[in-house]
Amino acid sequence: MAKKESDGGGGRAQAVHRVLKRAILDQALSPGSKLPEDSIGERLGVSRTLVREALVRLSQEGLVELRPNKGAMVARPTLEEGRNLFLTRMALERLVVETLSGKLTREQIDTLSAHIAAEEAAMKERAPSIRLAGEFHTLLAQMTNNTSLMRYVNELVARSSLILALYGRPHSSECAVSEHQELLDKLVAGKTDEAAALMAHHLDSVTTRALLPQDGERNIKEVLAAYAVAEGLA
Amino acid sequence: MAKKESDGGGGRAQAVHRVLKRAILDQALSPGSKLPEDSIGERLGVSRTLVREALVRLSQEGLVELRPNKGAMVARPTLEEGRNLFLTRMALERLVVETLSGKLTREQIDTLSAHIAAEEAAMKERAPSIRLAGEFHTLLAQMTNNTSLMRYVNELVARSSLILALYGRPHSSECAVSEHQELLDKLVAGKTDEAAALMAHHLDSVTTRALLPQDGERNIKEVLAAYAVAEGLA
DNA sequence: TTTTGCCATCTTGTATGCAATTCGAGGAAT
DNA sequence: ATTCCTCGAATTGCATACAAGATGGCAAAA
Numbered sequence: 001m002a003k004k005e006s007d008g009g010g011g012r013a014q015a016v017h018r019v020l021k022r023a024i025l026d027q028a029l030s031p032g033s034k035l036p037e038d039s040i041g042e043r044l045g046v047s048r049t050l051v052r053e054a055l056v057r058l059s060q061e062g063l064v065e066l067r068p069n070k071g072a073m074v075a076r077p078t079l080e081e082g083r084n085l086f087l088t089r090m091a092l093e094r095l096v097v098e099t100l101s102g103k104l105t106r107e108q109i110d111t112l113s114a115h116i117a118a119e120e121a122a123m124k125e126r127a128p129s130i131r132l133a134g135e136f137h138t139l140l141a142q143m144t145n146n147t148s149l150m151r152y153v154n155e156l157v158a159r160s161s162l163i164l165a166l167y168g169r170p171h172s173s174e175c176a177v178s179e180h181q182e183l184l185d186k187l188v189a190g191k192t193d194e195a196a197a198l199m200a201h202h203l204d205s206v207t208t209r210a211l212l213p214q215d216g217e218r219n220i221k222e223v224l225a226a227y228a229v230a231e232g233l234a
Numbered sequence: 235m236a237k238k239e240s241d242g243g244g245g246r247a248q249a250v251h252r253v254l255k256r257a258i259l260d261q262a263l264s265p266g267s268k269l270p271e272d273s274i275g276e277r278l279g280v281s282r283t284l285v286r287e288a289l290v291r292l293s294q295e296g297l298v299e300l301r302p303n304k305g306a307m308v309a310r311p312t313l314e315e316g317r318n319l320f321l322t323r324m325a326l327e328r329l330v331v332e333t334l335s336g337k338l339t340r341e342q343i344d345t346l347s348a349h350i351a352a353e354e355a356a357m358k359e360r361a362p363s364i365r366l367a368g369e370f371h372t373l374l375a376q377m378t379n380n381t382s383l384m385r386y387v388n389e390l391v392a393r394s395s396l397i398l399a400l401y402g403r404p405h406s407s408e409c410a411v412s413e414h415q416e417l418l419d420k421l422v423a424g425k426t427d428e429a430a431a432l433m434a435h436h437l438d439s440v441t442t443r444a445l446l447p448q449d450g451e452r453n454i455k456e457v458l459a460a461y462a463v464a465e466g467l468a
Numbered sequence: 469t470t471t472t473g474c475c476a477t478c479t480t481g482t483a484t485g486c487a488a489t490t491c492g493a494g495g496a497a498t
Numbered sequence: 499a500t501t502c503c504t505c506g507a508a509t510t511g512c513a514t515a516c517a518a519g520a521t522g523g524c525a526a527a528a
Contacts, residue, residue: 038480
């Protein structure tokens with residue numbers, strides 16, 4: 001029985017989905033980018049039907065905005081959605097930590113250690129570094145064996161990339177690698193509360209430090225208002 | 235400007251999605267039911283394309299299982315998924331409660347009170363009663379104005395219906411209406427911790443009391459094993 | 469020059485057609 | 499009687515065709 005092709009996992013639609021998702025997370029497609037069905041299909045060698053299916057999936061994950069009759073674009077979450085998102089992440093990742101604390105197997109610990117090493121190695125390059133930082137969190141979620149938890153943390157982490165792309169300070173090393181290591185240590189030691197606190201701090205620091213207070217968020221009138229005053233206009 | 239048709243909200247695909255979702259939540263379509271694309275399309279007066287899109291959406295929400303080349307069926311979560319799901323619900327609904335405690339507006343309180351009244355009124359009929367009980371939780375989530383939180387609670391509540399359908403005790407009044415009232419009281423009074431505890435108890439009681447310990451879950455061999463022993467076989 | 473309105477064009481929305489796959493019914497061989 | 503094989507019906511996977519709605523530019527009017 002020959003393998004179909006270079007079809008990574010499910011049908012070809014899922015392949016399209018993965019490609020687009022990856023492109024978005026790597027910020028090769030930045031928030032607001034138009035996603036026309038036929039150019040994508042043409043480039044990827046599939047029909048619009050499959051692209052459409054992938055776009056629907058992505059929209060359900062909140063990575064893509066689907067405006068009726070106006071096409072799809074990479075989602076541009078508002079800053080407030082961003083803050084709320086991190087609140088939600090906090091609630092779920094606390095559960096992750098509580099579930100995992102003191103219960104990690106030797107193998108899992110190795111996997112996580114290896115991942116942290118990879119993060120350190122990739123610190124120079126921006127895109128891979130961002131992706132790896134996120135993957136650490138999804139990796140943890142994966143280990144809970146809790147399907148819904150996994151799915152939601154995955155989505156939230158993915159959307160976090162968008163938030164960071166839109167409102168993050170350019171040079172912030174969003175997830176300090178050292179914090180991942182500390183967190184792992186606490187988890188291994190079974191210090192649940194300390195681990196949870198660390199996770200809380202970890203995520204909190206993103207919202208309070210990495211996220212810019214306001215910008216790109218106000219509508220054109222508000223933005224112009226400031227300049228107008230400076231120029232003595234209306 | 236004439237309205238398109240009886241198109242509730244978005245495109246017709248979303249209409250199909252709503253119809254199927256409703257049917258599933260009302261348990262008119264029970265877990266495991268096959269969902270063939272053309273019979274559904276035929277019945278609803280749309281083409282397979284739109285049904286397909288709706289099914290993809292439902293599968294992303296975890297209400298439908300999409301087996302490649304074998305069609306879609308209403309999801310049949312395992313009992314363990316069920317337990318995990320309620321764990322996740324707990325984490326998220328705690329956040330809901332914390333967000334809302336002491337912050338409900340008069341209008342929101344009225345809405346919730348009205349809903350509770352409706353629950354009481356519908357206690358006789360099974361299907362509406364189940365649906366209303368779930369809607370109370372989604373209503374609360376809605377009031378947080380936290381998009382991701384809303385979406386996830388929605389999904390989780392929906393999937394809970396499936397779990398209950400599969401593993402719930404027939405006559406358990408899953409969500410005691412009185413508990414909803416108590417919860418509302420605590421929220422209004424701003425007693426955050428008590429409200430959270432109540433919510434925890436509320437959800438916990440489902441997993442420990444409403445959910446059957448094991449059944450329908452084991453595979454055929456395990457089931458027959460018991461009978462075999464009783465008959466002195468193998 | 470600015471504005472308004474119309475038309476060409478491009479993109480999405482939806483249906484349908486054809487290929488590929490699964491599943492079950494029957495029939496032949498053991 | 500049982501097992502295995504083959505073929506046909508039914509269903510999904512995917513592409514394409516056509517309809518309908520948006521977008522932008524050009525021309526005519528102000």
